[in-house]
């Protein structure tokens with residue numbers, strides 16, 4: 001068989017690489033747009049909410065695109081052939097948004113307001129606040145589809161949104177360390193202590209919420225005033 005010269009071989013390899021890289025980059029770009037779209041919607045709600053209630057419903061919003069190596073690992077772990085089509089179909093967390101709120105009530109308010117928007121399609125809702133995981137994990141998870149407008153037209157892309165309180169986030173970051181630590185000495189007793197912390201955090205979150213309601217009770221007329229003077233169309237009865 002005739003051998004290609006080194007330059008030709010390099011060019012062939014480059015073409016092969018581009019054939020894979022280009023669609024992958026395209027896919028990542030689409031998810032990045034979807035993620036930014038969701039983050040913008042949430043930031044807008046945050047700004048409006050701040051006018052209404054004199055406080056921000058969330059403290060922080062974090063966005064992340066899954067690392068290519070994590071995408072490949074997850075596809076392999078689940079036994080799917082690594083194709084762009086399979087990644088789009090099987091993975092819901094390529095684009096992720098994490099919203100950290102002070103109060104539990106705000107999590108549900110924000111999630112409801114987001115889901116009311118007519119370009120958002122709910123794919124899945126998991127309420128780990130109402131139904132915590134056995135290890136004590138609490139968060140409210142949504143998987144939504146949001147339109148992304150490209151030069152070729154509109155496409156829908158999925159974004160995973162995790163809502164949690166500051167205290168739940170603090171807990172989850174420590175638990176995350178535990179999840180990825182192998183052969184840990186006293187792992188079981190650490191997990192049990194963490195579970196106790198999760199339960200204590202939940203009680204404190206509940207108490208803080210009650211105190212807020214008692215403090216904000218007086219602000220009700222102000223909210224009504226804002227709603228009556230807002231340009232927004234009245235909510236359907």
Ligand code: 0O2
Nearest residue numbers: 092093126133135137141162171172173174175176177179
């Ligand atoms: P990482 O390292 O944070 O990315 P999925 O794998 O997402 O398709 P699953 O596991 O049913 O399906 O979804 P679930 O339960 O909604 O969990 C999705 C994400 O929530 C996880 O992503 C974590 O970020 C977070 N999470 C879920 N359970 C726990 C928990 O017990 N502790 C902590 N700290 N985080 C949790 P990843 O990809 O599993 O992990």
